[in-house]
Amino acid sequence: MTDIGILRVNTMLIKAGNNSDRIKNAHVLMKDAAFPSPFGGGLEYSSPARGTWNIVHTGMLVPEAHEIFICAASCLRGVVLTAAEMNALDRFSTVEVKENNLLDGDMEELLIDGVTDIIQKLPVKPPAVLVYTSCVHHFTGCDWKVMFRTLSEKYPGIDFIDCYMNPTLRKSGLTPDQIMRKQLYALLKEKEKNPVSVSIIGNDLPTNPDSDLIRVIKANDLDLHEITSCKRYDEYQEMAESSLYISYYPAAKAGGDALVKRIGGKHIYLPYSWNYDEIRRSIEILKQAISELRSNASLSDKTGSEYSQDLTDDEKRILECEQAYRETLELVGDTPIAIDYTFCPRPASVAAELLKHGFNVKRLYLDSFTGEERDDYEFLKKNYPEIDIYATVNPGSRFMAAENEGAREKWLAIGQKAAYFLNTDYFINVIEGGGMFGYEAVTDTLSLLREAFLEKKDMRNLVQIKGMGCCGCC
Amino acid sequence: MIKLAIYGKGGIGKSTTVSNVAVELSRMGYKVMQIGCDPKADSTLSLRKDDKKIFTVLELIREKGNDFSLYDMVHEGESGVLCVEAGGPAPGVGCAGRGIIAALDKLKEKGAYDEYKPDVVLYDVLGDVVCGGFSMPMRAGYADKVYIITSGENMAIHAAANIAMAVEGFKSRGYAALGGLILNHRDVKNENEKVKELAEDFHTEIVGELTRSSTVWDAEELGKTVLSAFPESEMAEEYRRLARKLIEI
Numbered sequence: 125m126t127d128i129g130i131l132r133v134n135t136m137l138i139k140a141g142n143n144s145d146r147i148k149n150a151h152v153l154m155k156d157a158a159f160p161s162p163f164g165g166g167l168e169y170s171s172p173a174r175g176t177w178n179i180v181h182t183g184m185l186v187p188e189a190h191e192i193f194i195c196a197a198s199c200l201r202g203v204v205l206t207a208a209e210m211n212a213l214d215r216f217s218t219v220e221v222k223e224n225n226l227l228d229g230d231m232e233e234l235l236i237d238g239v240t241d242i243i244q245k246l247p248v249k250p251p252a253v254l255v256y257t258s259c260v261h262h263f264t265g266c267d268w269k270v271m272f273r274t275l276s277e278k279y280p281g282i283d284f285i286d287c288y289m290n291p292t293l294r295k296s297g298l299t300p301d302q303i304m305r306k307q308l309y310a311l312l313k314e315k316e317k318n319p320v321s322v323s324i325i326g327n328d329l330p331t332n333p334d335s336d337l338i339r340v341i342k343a344n345d346l347d348l349h350e351i352t353s354c355k356r357y358d359e360y361q362e363m364a365e366s367s368l369y370i371s372y373y374p375a376a377k378a379g380g381d382a383l384v385k386r387i388g389g390k391h392i393y394l395p396y397s398w399n400y401d402e403i404r405r406s407i408e409i410l411k412q413a414i415s416e417l418r419s420n421a422s423l424s425d426k427t428g429s430e431y432s433q434d435l436t437d438d439e440k441r442i443l444e445c446e447q448a449y450r451e452t453l454e455l456v457g458d459t460p461i462a463i464d465y466t467f468c469p470r471p472a473s474v475a476a477e478l479l480k481h482g483f484n485v486k487r488l489y490l491d492s493f494t495g496e497e498r499d500d501y502e503f504l505k506k507n508y509p510e511i512d513i514y515a516t517v518n519p520g521s522r523f524m525a526a527e528n529e530g531a532r533e534k535w536l537a538i539g540q541k542a543a544y545f546l547n548t549d550y551f552i553n554v555i556e557g558g559g560m561f562g563y564e565a566v567t568d569t570l571s572l573l574r575e576a577f578l579e580k581k582d583m584r585n586l587v588q589i590k591g592m593g594c595c596g597c598c
Numbered sequence: 599m600i601k602l603a604i605y606g607k608g609g610i611g612k613s614t615t616v617s618n619v620a621v622e623l624s625r626m627g628y629k630v631m632q633i634g635c636d637p638k639a640d641s642t643l644s645l646r647k648d649d650k651k652i653f654t655v656l657e658l659i660r661e662k663g664n665d666f667s668l669y670d671m672v673h674e675g676e677s678g679v680l681c682v683e684a685g686g687p688a689p690g691v692g693c694a695g696r697g698i699i700a701a702l703d704k705l706k707e708k709g710a711y712d713e714y715k716p717d718v719v720l721y722d723v724l725g726d727v728v729c730g731g732f733s734m735p736m737r738a739g740y741a742d743k744v745y746i747i748t749s750g751e752n753m754a755i756h757a758a759a760n761i762a763m764a765v766e767g768f769k770s771r772g773y774a775a776l777g778g779l780i781l782n783h784r785d786v787k788n789e790n791e792k793v794k795e796l797a798e799d800f801h802t803e804i805v806g807e808l809t810r811s812s813t814v815w816d817a818e819e820l821g822k823t824v825l826s827a828f829p830e831s832e833m834a835e836e837y838r839r840l841a842r843k844l845i846e847i
Contacts (some may be wrong), residue, residue, distance in 0.1 A: 229730065265699045265730030267737060270771050297664065 147527060150520030154488075155509030156350050159501050168517040171525075173540040175592035176466050177328045179304045179413060180206040183254045183287060184215060184309060184594070185328070188357040190250040192242055194235050195258030195289060203256075203289065210595045215250075217242040221260055221300070231266050233371040236274050252283040252356040253313055259292040285311050298378055306379030308351065312364040314387040319421030319471050322414075323349040323366040325383070326335070326376020328560040330592050336407055336441070336562035337370065342496045344414050368417050370410065372396050372561055374494055376471045390416075396498050396557055396565070398477040402447075403562050404438050407535045441563035448570040449481040456483070456577045459536050462546055464516065466487035467539030468557040468565075472500035474538065479508055487512045489542045516541050536577055538569070540587040549580040599711070599797050601719045601775060602844060603735040606747035607757035608725040611782045613641045614814060614823075615747055615840070616722040617679075620645065621825045622841035624677040631716040632670070632679055633705070634725040635735055637686020637694040644823045645675030655701035668708040676826055680714055694724070695731020702734050718845070726757045727764040736765065736774045743777035745782020745805065745844070748791025748796065750781075755796055762800040778805035780840065785810050806840035809833065 152162045182202050183191050193203050193216075200218045207216035219238030225231050228360055239255060253273075257266070268286055275284050285306050288300065298306065304522035305326045322341055324331050330352040341348050354360040369391045371380040380391040392413050394406035461483055463471045472493060475485045488511060493501050504511060515521050524545040536550050537543035552572045554560075560568050606612050613634070620632045620719040628791070634641025639654045646652060652673045658666045684701030686694040705711075711719070721735035735741050744765050748758040758779065765776045781793045781804050784838050817827040824833045 262699070263693070263696055265695060265734060267771070271737060 144527065146523045147514075150515040150518035150524065152513050153509065154504050154511040154513055157493075157501075157505070157513050159493055159498065160495065162513050163491060163515045167519050169519050169522045171516060171521065171541060173466065173544040173546055174590040175540045175553070175587060175588040177556070177591045177594060179203075179207060179256070179287065179289060179300065180212075180216070181210060181594040182304050182308060182593035183256075184210065184212055185308060185351045185354075186252055186254065186357070187354050188250055189252040189254055189358055190215050190217065190242075190246065190256045191256065191287075192217045192219065192239055193256040193289060194221060194238060195256075195259075195260065199258060199289065201529050206590060207386050209590050210594070221258070226264060228259060229264070231261060231264050232271050233414050235261075235266070236278075239275055239284075240278060243282070249279075249282060251281075252285065254285055254287045254307075256289045258288075259290045262290060262292075267471055268573075269500070283313075285310050299375065301375040302378045305373070305376045306382050309363070309383045310386075311378055312361060312383065312387055315361075315364040317367045318347065319366040319386060319417060320345065320423070321349065321362075321366040322349045322368045322370065323363045324370050324372075325351070325363075325380055326371040326373045327352065327559065327592055328556055331561060332559045332564060332568070334568070335412065335560060335564045336403070337372070340407065340410055340414065344418065346414065346417070367420070368392070370394060370413075372406075372575050373556065374496065390491045394561070396473075396561060397496075398470070398473045398566050399500075400438075400563075402444055402473075407438070407562065431551075438563075443565045445563050448567045452570040452574050453482050455574050456536060457535055458484045459577065460484050460486040461488060461536045461538065462487035462542040463538030464537070464542040465491070466555050467552065468554075468560075470500065471493065471499055471539070472497040472504060474569070475511070476500045476503050479504075485511065487514060487542070487546075489514045489516050489545060491515050491517050491538065497592045514545065516545070521545070538573065538574065538576075542547055543583045544587050547583075547585045550576050551581060551583060552576050553581060553586055553592070599716060599718060600722070600845065601651060601741045601743075601774075602777065602779075603723055603741035604722040605615070605723050605727065605744060605745045605761045606725075606780075606782075607751075608756040610747045610749060610754050610757075611814075612747050612827060613643070613722050614818070615678075615780065615782065615808065615837070616720050617642065617644050618823045618825050618834075619841040619844060620679045620718075620720055621677045621823050622838050623845060624763075625694035625825075626845075627844070628717040628842070629715065630679050630718045630720065631714060632675075632720045632722060633679055633702075634681075634683040635698050635701070635732070635846050636684065636722070637689075638684040638695060638724075639685045639720040641674075642675055642679075642683060644683035644818070644821060645677075645679050645681050645828075646673070647675060649727070651734045652681065652683060654683040654705050656685035656687075656697050659700060660702060668710055668713055671705065671708065672710060672714065675692050676823060680716060682710070693731070695729040698724075698731040698734055701741065707740075726740050727761050733764060733768070733773075736768060738772045741774040744774045745777045745780055747780045747782050750786040750792045751782035751784055754784075755792060758796060759799070762796075762802070766800070775804050776800060777844075780805060781807045783808060783810045806836075806843050808840065 134462045192418045197220050225234050261312050272284050285307055349363045364387055367389050369380050369389055371377055376395045382536055384391040392409055463475050465471050471488055471490055476487050525547055529549040535546045535548040537546050537548050604612050604616050620630045624630045632642055655671050657671055671682055673681045684698050686697035721741055723735050727733050736744055746758045746761050748754045757807055762776055779797050811833045813828050813831045813833040817824040820827045828834055
């Protein structure tokens with residue numbers, strides 16, 4: 125480039141304002157934060173912290189299934205990269221929609237013919253195909269019943285399910301995340317129920333075997349299923365035999381309700397929380413449901429057994445949590461802590477409990493509070509009004525990491541986005557609750573917090589890995 | 599539940615005909631729901647009580663997202679006819695077809711058919727079948743029969759043929775079948791022969807005929823249906839005959 129060219133470029137790229145001004149709209153104090161949305165909508169920023177799963181990752185949980193995305197080329201780009209990064213290109217195909225398809229009105233034929241062509245070329249016919257349509261299919265009024273009926277008639281040995289990649293519809297009805305978790309189990313075919321079969325549904329990551337959830341289930345000699353442990357399609361289909369379905373990830377609730385409506389059984393939703401009363405209530409609900417299950421199967425109730433009681437003795441577990449809080453506080457002292465919504469579905473609950481135990485929680489990185497967080501929100505607003513709330517998708521969020529570059533103060537971050545925006549290598553690298561639930565979520569997270577305090581991680585490289593845990597490699 | 603979709607060239611008299619049929623069926627004791635599938639939202643104008651403004655489904659979606667009830671969408675009109683207007687974008691912008699899809703989906707989602715349990719549903723559909731959205735009322739789960747209103751005017755016949763071809767094209771999908779043609783006379787040359795030929799071409803029949811009558815215009819001036827404004831008129835009797843014919847088919 126010539127000197128004149130460089131001068132022109134430099135002139136054009138003069139910044140207006142400073143980062144603090146830009147971040148203004150992405151920040152609010154807790155006392156001023158509106159419920160549920162402290163920030164307005166509009167143009168959105170996407171940070172490099174990409175550990176949470178997307179619809180490609182989640183769909184791949186159906187063992188042996190093949191995903192086919194049908195949309196315009198530029199939208200395919202993102203999902204192709206996801207499939208490539210998770211080494212799943214052999215289970216992933218695409219059909220490109222072009223302008224002529226809209227003009228000619230052959231979107232339905234394109235889907236049918238495209239899916240047919242792909243299946244014919246696959247070396248092994250998959251037992252299930254997840255067909256992801258896009259905005260243009262809704263826009264042009266495609267008839268899903270006709271398309272899927274035709275495919276099912278062509279391939280009676282393959283189960284087809286409709287999935288969606290339609291960001292233009294994300295503000296109405298169920299969210300894309302909720303829809304994906306609903307469709308994930310829509311392939312389950314009605315079966316005779318097994319009275320001692322239980323399934324945990326809706327998680328991307330396996331539930332921790334030490335969690336109170338699994339301890340109660342195992343203590344009652346129940347047959348536990350989870351999609352994350354299914355290696356074959358027939359194993360996945362065995363989940364249809366379950367008499368009890370348990371979900372604890374908020375986006376899974378709608379799917380759980382829809383599932384039992386379709387194939388029977390009972391669904392209980394146990395909200396993730398760090399609050400002892402809520403945890404106690406959830407375990408009680410679980411025990412009651414199991415008790416009913418065993419009663420219906422004419423089996424003796426083991427939820428009150430000594431073994432079961434010992435494992436889930438609330439008072440004992442609470443003491444363990446309190447010990448973990450003390451031990452951790454002794455180590456981290458008043459090190460400032462930030463929590464984000466990618467770590468778990470209830471960051472406000474985590475913040476409230478840490479604050480009650482003397483921890484120096486200074487920031488929350490979230491774009492909205494969930495309905496379940498109302499009490500936590502009220503508690504924080506009343507008792508800790510000066511907590512900083514930062515948006516993660518606001519255009520101003522784009523400048524937050526740079527604002528904290530070279531900062532000397534050591535921050536502890538709970539969650540990838542908090543770590544990224546704070547530029548700290550001292551962080552808990554867990555997404556979506558990490559499979560933790562109940563009292564164990566408290567003790568295990570505090571253990572991770574101690575570890576994070578003592579050991580640096582390579583934050584920049586770690587947070588950019590998409591779909592953490594999706595291929596068992598991280 | 600009897601579900602009929604009425605198509606035809608714009609201005610051919612669909613809304614007038616459908617509204618009068620709706621009133622007669624309601625007076626016969628049927629619970630009738632009339633759904634206007636047109637961004638102009640004028641299907642049920644002559645049925646509204648006291649010129650009341652009603653919110654279209656799309657207006658409600660636009661203003662309130664999903665935060666509205668079924669009862670905000672459905673309004674009781676003349677003779678107890680349940681009136682719904684799908685609505686659509688402002689003239690010259692947006693996509694009316696997509697609007698029809700959204701409106702019909704929303705009605706279903708809010709449980710309109712389960713809640714009201716109408717005996718008869720009449721879909722009054724804009725002009726021609728111009729895109730996927732406007733074919734929604736023909737689809738499985740919506741109308742069982744399509745009736746096309748036409749005159750002997752060439753443009754009306756072309757439009758009717760186009761709609762009939764769409765119905766024919768969707769046969770293998772289990773969509774609505776072509777119930778027949780309704781001849782709304784314009785008294786043009788060879789009108790009867792031309793419409794009869796059209797019916798034969800599509801292996802269907804003329805199920806009703808409506809005379810070109812100033813009574814219709816007079817009722818329109820009053821903002822009422824003929825059955826309400828001039829119940830003793832010959833025109834009113836023609837609408838009654840048509841209503842009875844449609845219900846027995």
